[in-house]
Amino acid sequence: MEFVLHRYRNVTVLLVVIAAQLVLLAYQVKSNQDMRLIRVWSVTAITPVAKLVDMVRGGTVGFIKDYFILLSAREENRRLKDELDRLKLQNQFLRTELSTADRAKALAAFQQRTASRTLGARIIANATGANSKVVFVDRGASSGVQPGMAVVTPDGIVGKVIAVYPTAAQVMLVTDPSFAAGVMSEKYRVQGTVKGQGHGTLSVEYVPTELKVDVGEKFYTSGDDRIFPKGFPVGEVKVVRPGRAYKEIFVTPSGFARGLEEVLIVMDGVHQVLPGMQPENVPYHVLPSPGEASAVEPAADATRTDADVLRERYRKMGEAQGVRFGQGGRIPDFNSEPAKRPAAPAENGQTPAQPPAAQTPAPPPAQQ
Numbered sequence: 001m002e003f004v005l006h007r008y009r010n011v012t013v014l015l016v017v018i019a020a021q022l023v024l025l026a027y028q029v030k031s032n033q034d035m036r037l038i039r040v041w042s043v044t045a046i047t048p049v050a051k052l053v054d055m056v057r058g059g060t061v062g063f064i065k066d067y068f069i070l071l072s073a074r075e076e077n078r079r080l081k082d083e084l085d086r087l088k089l090q091n092q093f094l095r096t097e098l099s100t101a102d103r104a105k106a107l108a109a110f111q112q113r114t115a116s117r118t119l120g121a122r123i124i125a126n127a128t129g130a131n132s133k134v135v136f137v138d139r140g141a142s143s144g145v146q147p148g149m150a151v152v153t154p155d156g157i158v159g160k161v162i163a164v165y166p167t168a169a170q171v172m173l174v175t176d177p178s179f180a181a182g183v184m185s186e187k188y189r190v191q192g193t194v195k196g197q198g199h200g201t202l203s204v205e206y207v208p209t210e211l212k213v214d215v216g217e218k219f220y221t222s223g224d225d226r227i228f229p230k231g232f233p234v235g236e237v238k239v240v241r242p243g244r245a246y247k248e249i250f251v252t253p254s255g256f257a258r259g260l261e262e263v264l265i266v267m268d269g270v271h272q273v274l275p276g277m278q279p280e281n282v283p284y285h286v287l288p289s290p291g292e293a294s295a296v297e298p299a300a301d302a303t304r305t306d307a308d309v310l311r312e313r314y315r316k317m318g319e320a321q322g323v324r325f326g327q328g329g330r331i332p333d334f335n336s337e338p339a340k341r342p343a344a345p346a347e348n349g350q351t352p353a354q355p356p357a358a359q360t361p362a363p364p365p366a367q368q
Contacts, residue, residue, distance in 0.1 A: 110154035115270035116229055118152070119143060121263050124168070133176035133196065135159075139265060140167045148227055150266040156233035156255035157181070157221060158263050169265075174202060174234075174253050182224035183234050186275055187217050194219065194234055194251065202235055204249040211247070213240050219251055223271050231272025 111118050119139060127134035139145050141164050149161045151171050163170035172179055179196040183204060192207040217237045223230030235251035318332040
């Protein structure tokens with residue numbers, strides 16, 4: 001460096017003098033905006049450097065800041081993921097509990113609505129077997145369960161009890177190939193026999209081809225099998241095909257609509273009325289049998305009993321003797337001949353006239 005300065009000493013001095021003059025000139029001269037040139041030159045020369053320094057500083061600080069923010073975000077993301085998994089498990093548990101509560105509420109409402117006496121039970125196990133559709137419930141002989149009892153849900157029939165143990169019972173489901181029950185269609189009152197197929201579809205057999213069954217029509221138990229009470233839902237028709245002698249009808253069981261965890265065992269079945277049918281309680285007039293000869297006066301009101309007619313007869317007997325009941329006074333003579341035989345009618349079907357109070361009472365009958 002000293003060699004260069006010594007060799008180019010004159011040039012260096014010249015450059016220094018020129019630079020000094022330029023500086024002095026820039027210091028003295030002002031621009032159009034009344035600003036010294038040296039200030040303009042200084043700002044113009046420093047601005048790119050300042051921008052570069054600011055870019056480097058901003059990039060470095062931003063990178064470091066983003067790095068730490070990313071670490072914090074990663075930790076927050078992991079925490080939120082764990083919280084989401086926990087909430088999912090809790091939500092699934094609450095859904096299961098709500099579904100169980102809904103099924104229990106539906107079972108309780110069905111027990112109050114149906115006329116049949118039922119017993120609630122829970123499915124605890126499934127039987128093994130390729131085509132076997134058998135389950136075990138937690139009610140047995142100690143609860144009064146017997147083989148042959150029907151098992152239902154509020155949505156439809158489920159199966160029947162085939163074996164009973166002290167604390168459990170074995171139930172054959174409607175989908176078992178060995179299951180069969182009498183059914184009747186809702187719309188056209190077509191009767192048949194529903195049988196299991198080993199899968200989720202039932203078949204209704206022995207329905208003649210000339211009878212009409214529509215897709216979407218529902219089948220109900222007919223009560224002919226003496227196991228299921230009449231009027232319980234069985235399922236909805238999905239397929240109807242004509243056959244040679246009988247129709248091919250396939251039904252989707254409705255008893256499994258809400259799952260199969262809680263069921264009802266029909267302890268004492270009562271037949272129900274199918275939808276669209278009127279109850280068979282229309283009054284019908286029936287004459288009394290010949291042996292039930294009218295021992296008392298015929299009552300105008302059909303709701304009157306023999307005791308009411310007998311009370312009316314004694315009241316008339318008291319009035320005939322001049323006695324008013326409920327007003328005190330003497331007691332009527334019920335030992336008179338008409339009082340001893342109040343139920344003996346006259347030959348013309350009318351009650352014989354009461355003797356006046358002044359007549360002498362008849363002698364008592366001879367001892368038997």
